Structures are given as structure tokens and as C-alpha cells.
Amino acid sequence: MPRPKVPFDKRQRTAEACTFCQTSKKRCSATLPCTNCVRRGRGQFCTLQKQSTASPEQRLPHEQLSPQSKVSMDPAHPIPYPAAASSPEATHRMQPRMLRGSHGQKVFIGPSASLSFLQFIRDTVSRHLGPSQFSNNEHTETMFEDTSRQMPSSPGVEDMDLDEKERLVDVYLHATSGMIEVISRQEAIELLDQPLKLDDANPNCKEIITQLIIAIAQCSQPTALGERHTRLSFASMKLTTLEPLIQSPNLEMVVVFLLMSFSMLGACRRNLAYMYLGVATRGAVVLGLHCREAYMSTNIPESRRKARVWMSLRVLDSVVSTILARPSGLAGLALDQLDDVMTSLYWQDGDEDANLLASYRLAAIMDRVVNKVYSRKSVSTDIAEDLLRQLRQWTELFPGFYRIPTESTKDQQSTEAISRVVISTMFHFTVTLVTRPFLITTLTAHMTQIGRRVPGETLLSQDPVHVQLASACTDSAIWLLHACLEAKEAGLLLDYMFVTQALVFAAALILGFSLFVQREINLETEAMFSAARDILRSFSAHSPQAGCYHEILTHLSQTISHQRQQTALQSCRRSSSYFDQVVPRDTVQGGAQVNVLQINTPPQYLDDDWSSPSRNNVSDIDSWLLQNQPIIDPSFEQGYGEGDGIMGDMRLAGWDSLDLSLWDSFPFPE
Structure with a gap:
């Protein structure tokens, strides 16, 4: 007997669906782009079925548009309005929150706050890595308030x-x-x-x-x-x-x-x-x-x-x-x-x-x-470009105010120099506020494609305007932390600079999210993320709020390391499985089964929190590489050398430090 027809007021599906969801018979949110297409990393190609009567150019994928309709990436040529209008809107994906105050009462935090962005990162980490000390702890629903001081x-x-x-x-x-x-x-x-x-x-x-x-x-x-x-x-x-x-x-x-x-x-x-x-x-x-x-x-x-x-x-x-x-x-x-x-x-x-x-x-x-950006769920490139244009006009009206003065002064803690530190951090923070939704849209789409990609499959190209604005977000965060690092080295950071602490934390979250999503190691981003933790650690001696920020970033750093190790182990197992298709895993010698790929993993590569790699999935060459680690400058782990500028002594050792005697034990194939 067929199923009875569901009344219209009780239907859970929308009346219309995008082309992709209708073809694949997936539930669609009827938004543009829909949540299903955004999750699959193809939000820029999402179109509703009712728009099929539009012009042929609007129905073509982004790669098939004519060069005149694409967004110009040349800084000398400003982005025209029609090109910007063809780009999809970016969603900041952050929701208002109700956190517990100092006495257990609920307090409101809006979507543009760093705490809301922090919760978005926690949710993303939890979906991809499961529960961790960063994403799930007793303080995730609490707004820190220091009420312990006697006055x-x-x-x-x-x-x-x-x-x-x-x-x-x-x-x-x-x-x-x-x-x-x-x-x-x-x-x-x-x-x-x-x-x-x-x-x-x-x-x-x-x-x-x-x-x-x-x-x-x-x-x-x-x-x-x-x-x-x-x-x-x-x-x-x-x-x-x-x-x-x-x-x-x-x-x-x-x-x-x-x-x-x-x-x-x-x-x-x-x-x-x-x-x-x-x-x-x-x-x-x-x-x-x-x-x-x-x-x-x-x-x-x-x-x-x-x-x-x-x-x-x-x-x-x-x-x-x-x-x-x-x-x-x-x-x-x-x-x-x-x-x-x-x-x-x-x-x-x-x-x-x-x-x-x-x-x-x-x-x-x-x-x-x-x-304009956070009062709605999404923002267009037109609005972002207009706001960035206003910021450029501000820099023309106040030239040099967004940079720390480089000339030396007798009084290092002069009011003028400290003012420039505050103003420059506010400027770069404002740029990140404009461009952060595009960073979130770009990185989440990239992460979705990476997670669903079949080996050998080419990733879909993303909207060039979104990529450009996302890059501006990370660059502004780096500049903000660079300015604070220079101010710290010059002795211009006072214990009472609570605004600087909050802006450093906001910039560090942007870099931390970028490091978590992107598999490639960016030395400059790594250095500035480490510098942010160092700056907040110096503030934490007299500011409990800075100590709370530093603890959160430390847990995020550990999560990034955990994610990278898991990625490395998966890559190792994948390459070993290809090797098994060519060479048999086991041979029989004298009636006894012998594994030709047995290794002894060094104990320093095992962690109590992570499962150790399978001994049957690592080759002799991998074993030799693990037992004979490359020599790395100790300052690489610190992120930067103190007093040595933006990158410090963070560098890999050169050929002069290569121990050639290690190659005597290399398992060359016969």
C-alpha cells in the first residue's frame, strides 16, 4: 500500500531545490548557496532550479566565464562593480551566544566577537578530530571575569x-x-x-x-x-x-x-x-x-x-x-x-x-x-570593497598612523609611540573584521574538498575575489602581531593595554584557524602565531584575561600538531598500501611466516594520547628516517628568536650541519 501523502504544512523539505541537490536527490535548504553545496565546497556553483531561465552566461560555471566577466586580480585595476556582483556572498557562520558570567548569570555575546569566532573554530575542530582539550572543556560556555581581587x-x-x-x-x-x-x-x-x-x-x-x-x-x-x-x-x-x-x-x-x-x-x-x-x-x-x-x-x-x-x-x-x-x-x-x-x-x-x-x-x-558585515548572515564583495576603500582613504588622511614609528626616541615609552601602537592594531583589526567572513568561506570550502578528495583528483578553484580577501585577512593579522612584537621589543607594551591583548587574541585565532585548515606549513604564519602566544604570556603576569587567552591558544597549537601528525600517519599508511600491491607483505622461510616490514618505532614518536602507528605499515627507509632525524635549529620550535625581528633565528640547518656519517647506515636497495 503506498505511503499517504504528507500534508503541505507538515513537509520538512523545501518547495524548491538547487540544481545539484535536485539531481543528486539531496535535501536542500533553498538558500543561495545552499548548505549542502557549501559543505561540499561548490557553493559558487549553486543555482536554484527556478533560475534556469536566466541568461546562458549566468548558468555557466565560474571557470567558463569570459575574461571580461572575471574579477581582476591586478591591484592597478580596481575591481569593477559587475565583476564583484558575480561573486557569491560570504557567510561569517557565527551565531550570538549566551555565556555564563562571573556569578552564573547568562550574558550576551554577539556574532562579531572573538569568542564567537573561537566557538566556530572549536566546532570545526570537534567535527574533524573529535573531542579535545581545546574544543571540549569546562570553560567553553563561560565568559571570564576576574572577581578575586580585594579592593x-x-x-x-x-x-x-x-x-x-x-x-x-x-x-x-x-x-x-x-x-x-x-x-x-x-x-x-x-x-x-x-x-x-x-x-x-x-x-x-x-x-x-x-x-x-x-x-x-x-x-x-x-x-x-x-x-x-x-x-x-x-x-x-x-x-x-x-x-x-x-x-x-x-x-x-x-x-x-x-x-x-x-x-x-x-x-x-x-x-x-x-x-x-x-x-x-x-x-x-x-x-x-x-x-x-x-x-x-x-x-x-x-x-x-x-x-x-x-x-x-x-x-x-x-x-x-x-x-x-x-x-x-x-x-x-x-x-x-x-x-x-x-x-x-x-x-x-x-x-x-x-x-x-x-x-x-x-x-x-x-x-x-x-x-554592514555582521548584522546579516552573509556579506557581499561590494560591501567589503566599499569598507576597505574607506580604510584606504583613512590611511591617506592619516599617513603613517597605521605603522609604529621607526625613529629612535630618548623616551621609549613616549605617548606618541604608544598611541601609534594602539592605532595600528585597531586599523589591522578592522581589516580582519571586514575580510574574516571570506576567510571562513574559503577555508571551510578548502577543508571540505580536502576531506572528500579522491587521490589524484584536482581541487575545484574557488572564487578569486574571495581568495584575495581571505589573503588580506591573514596578512592583516600578521601585520597586527608584527606591530605588537616590535612594540614588545621596544618596551612599549604596558600591563594595562587590555585592548591590545584582545586584538592580539583575535589575530591569533585567525592564524590558528588558517594553520589548522591548510596542510602546507607557512613559516611566517607559524612564527606570528608563536609570537602571539609569547606576547600574551608576557601580559599574563599581571592580567588573568591574557593568561586565559594564552591557555586557549596553547590548546589550539596542540590541536594543530595533533592534526598534522594524524595527516602524516594517514599519508604513510596510504603510500604503504600502494607498496603492498607490488611487493607481498609476508614471505615464508622454512615454514615460518616472516614480516619483511617490521620496524621498531622510537619511543619519542609515541604519544599516550594518540595511537601508535602500525608496525606493518612503515618501510625500512621510513624507519631509518625516524631513527636519524634531521638537524633543526632549536629556535625553530620557539617560532622566532628573541630580539631578532619578525622571523628571528627560525631556519632549517644548512648543508654545513648535515651529518654525512648517517648515510653509512642508509638501507640502499640492492
């Missing part, structure tokens, strides 16, 4: 002399350079000269700002004084102290909550920092700092002061919102109308506020990237 209520500045106060002010300016410029050096010194008399009933914003400056400085460079006094003492303020500030908002109140947010980020309490930042942004809107009229009705010094606070607020809000992938506190406001106002107030050659202006304009582009 006294007073920083105690009465026993500081003037020199010590000036030193703390300089450290504070170094820690906030490139992002926050709400107070000048002279103003900060004058605040520290005044005695602190905090009154919960009648709080003084200037006294709270003084307390914040000292706390940030002490956390940036831990000293005996910092250990003797406080770390982020203002966190123990009572809500009754802050309530009067909110009831009567002013510019100082915005500065207070802005610095409190900055300090909480350094204390690895990002959720609290995000909430403080929300209070600061709402206070700024109440004061009308988002309107042009707020800067036209006052004198020039007061307008510049308001502009400094507004630009600092937007930079920190954009960075924090992007890192956590949460809505900005300034979302929905027409902020671009203030660009000319900020430029007219601060655009002067040699003006120190040019760094803040560069960060401000870069933060605006960062907001556009998040809104």
Missing part, C-alpha cells in the same frame, strides 16, 4: 611626593594614549596636588577623577607603591556616592564613568565596564555632545574640551562594543555630522590631538563594519 577604599596619595605624582601621571597618559584624552598632563598634576576628601553625601567629580588616574597608573606599571596601596580602589565605591552624579549630569560626570569603564576593562571585568560605558554615553547625549550646537555656543577652549571627551567616549564605546559584539551606546545617532566639527577643532600639523582624531575616524569605520 581597598582609599589609594592613599598623601605620602606621595611631587616627583612620584608626576611619574604616575605620565604612566596614566601612556596607558590611555590613542584612545582617551580627557585631561592634559598639567591638569592631572594639579588634581593630584589637591588632598583627597571623598564625601559620600556630597561627591566631588574632580576628586573621583584623581582617584581614577592614580588607580589606572598603578595598575599599568605595578610597583611597590601600587602593591602597598590599591588596585582599582574606586570599584568599592557605594552606589550612594555615584547616585548624585547621575542626578545632575555634567561633563565631569561623563569623564568619571568613562574612566571607570576603562579601568574595569583593565581589571578583567568587561560586563561592568560595558555598563559604566552605557552611563557615560547616555550622559553625553543628555549634554548634547552628539549635536553640532553644543560646540558652537561656547568658546574655543571649552569646545575643544567637549570634543576631547566626546571623541574619547566614541572611541572606547566602539572598541568595547566591537570586542563584545554588543550594541553601541551611541547606536541610532547621526554621528557623521560631527566629523567636520572635530576636524576643524583639532586638525593641525603636529597637534598631539591628531592621534585622538585618527582613532575617532577609525572608530566610525569600525562601527560601519560591524553594522
